[in-house]
Amino acid sequence: MAQKGSPSTSQSIAPLRDFLKSESAGGAVLLVGTLVALIWANSPLRDSYFELWNSHLYIHVGALHLDMDLRHWINDALMTIFFFVVGLEIKRETTSGHLAGREKIMLPLFGALGGMVIPALIYVSVAGSVASRGWGVPMATDIALAVGLLSTLGKKVPSNLRSFLLGLAVVDDIAAILVIAIFYSSGVSGSWLIIALLAIAFTFALQKMNLQMISVYVVCGVVLWFALHEAGVHATIAGVIMGLLTPLIPKKGTSLTDSEEDVHPNSPGSVSVLEWLEHLLHPWSAFVIVPLFALANAGVEIGSDSIQDALTSRIAWGIFAGLVMGKPIGVFLASIFAKRIKVAQLPSGASKSQILGIGQTAGIGFTVAIFISELAFTTEQHRTEAKIAILFASVVAALLGMIILKFQKENRS
DSSP: OTTTTSSSEEEOOHHHHHHHHHHHHHHHHOOOOOHHHHHHTTTHHHHHHHHHHHEEEEEEEEEEEEEEEEEHHIIIIIHHHHHHHHHHHHHHHHHHHOOSSHHHHHHHHHHHHHHHHHHHHHHHHHHHHHGGGGGGGGGOOHHHHHHHHHHHGGGGSSSHHHHHHHHHHHHHHHHHHHHHHHHSSOOOOOHHHHHHHHHHHHHHHHHHHHHOHHHHHHHHHHHHHHHHHHHHOOTTHHHHHHHHHHSSOTTTOOOOEEETTTTTTTTOOOHHHHHHHHHHHHHIIIIIIHHHHHHHHSSSOOOOHHHHHTTOHHHHHHHHHHHHHHHHHHHHHHHHHHTTSOOOOOOTOOOOOHHHHHHHHOOOHHHHHHHHHHOOSSSSSHHHHHHHHHHHHHHHHHHHHHHHTTTTTOOOO
């Protein structure tokens, strides 16, 4: 019988492999949540769908109170965990992953920036006169669906191209977080912002003391979330901040070991607090929170009237063109430009057509695009038009990306 704490009782993890595996499988669950939402919202039970998500939940603790409908509890509170995992992934990738070091980050950085600027410009040129705040919607990439698509292509997509897509998505997430924090937050309250800054400072101080009591950090995170919510900064940013503040020091009292090489050169095989949290929370994010978000937000009525409205909507066409055309063009041109000015090299063996295919795959916006559309548009009609455009654009981008990548060979020259 194995004794407690012996090596045979340990569980080996590989953070990057496990992350991609969960994202790929989570993409399938996300699609199920989306289909259920669409079927429910267009069935004879449609009224129950909208009544459920519009029902209010009131929380009152002393002088503090929150009153939001169920959809906003998911979007503003539960999605904070999703953004916490995003923060963890950003920190891991930029410290010991595919974005660690100048040479590794330059190509995804250029590609992602091109894949955000061009879609935003396309949207503004098409719909800027109608709803200018929607420019952030076509900038987003849904990593779960994009990684899931590549997994269906198997060996047709080399591992270095998957890494390029992951790098694109991570930089894209960073930009989306900044866009949400800067452009989609309401008037900022100075007093609550000071409380938020104090919560961040207190969390940082606890880390300097090497405190690993998770419950204390949860309290800090809740205080930060509420302070940002009351300050007028979108509260999900609290998740990103706490993720970025999570230390890379070895986790005490865990049987997990890290099987990936060269991640912890000073402590080989150890699992950091960051990796432990990502291993614990990422499955909940991928298989529960994001599909639940899709269930609550993707349910739009798709009938002849709504389709006709979308077909004549500048908002819908701006988003559709931004995701389907702007993303691949932006990623492709920016990547080639980075190569031309010799600040980055294309993935080894990759052809220009494959770079275009990866850019096309990045046009699958979905989760974050829908999230931003809820913040960018103030009328339900505009949100519906945006969501219909996101749904159709993501499908078209996925199909085109699959076609481009499936029928392209690696560049052996």
